Amino acid sequence: MIRWGRPDGVKAAFAAMNQDSAKAREQLQAAICRLFDELPHIEPILAVDRQYQIAALADFVTRARTHVRRNGSTKEMLYVPAPEAPTRLSQQLSQLARGSALIDGRLDVNEDDYRLVKRVAFDCIPTLRRRILEAVPTKRGTSGIVSPATLSYCKEDLQALELLREGREVQFSDLSLELLRSSGVWDDFTRYPSPSIAIQ
DSSP states (O other): OOOOOOOOHHHHHHHHHTOOHHHHHHHHHHHHHHHHHTOOSOOOBOOHHHHHHHHHHHHHHHHHHOOOOBOTTTOOBOSOOOOOOSHHHHHHHHHHHHHHHHHTTOSBOOHHHHHHHHHHHHHTSOHHHHHHHHHTTTOOOBSOSSOHHHHHHHHHHHHHTTSBOSSSSOOBOHHHHHHHHHHTHHHHHHHSOOOOBOOO
8 A cells, every 4th residue: 555645634525525436436447447458468577686675675564563462551562572474565565566567568677666665565554653763764853743652652562573672772673774774775764864753
């Protein structure tokens, strides 16, 4: 899935109330059929190096999105979570990469396709966790968006999932660094630092 930004509330609500849902479905179905009918009969190749990148990305993301169960009243962690396996997500992301290349009529998956894969992968991570992870390399951000307690629980979750080091200072674990570098995401973090929440 791709997480789209929120549209203008009033305009979106007004358009939804006046939309012909049946006609919209017909138009969407016709557009999708036309797209698939016009696809070239090729099978884009996903190079082994790119497969390793996707495997590392899937391992990082499945850990980052794994649910951590907590007691409803005390908020204590009920048990150390076993991270979700990356098998299904890696298959889906590799198909997405090939599909992107296919739509563009190319025989090889390239960096544009992988950029889409990375966006979709990170959109699978819960928003607060993602913002913390994106803020770690730069320590940039603004405070006051979430309560200190909520932020603390989220950091604790990421530590339990072996993505952050234990301790007061927020740092990536060795495993995180290995996966981020192997997937090529670390370069994105350092090249395009994202404004995010304060994590100290």
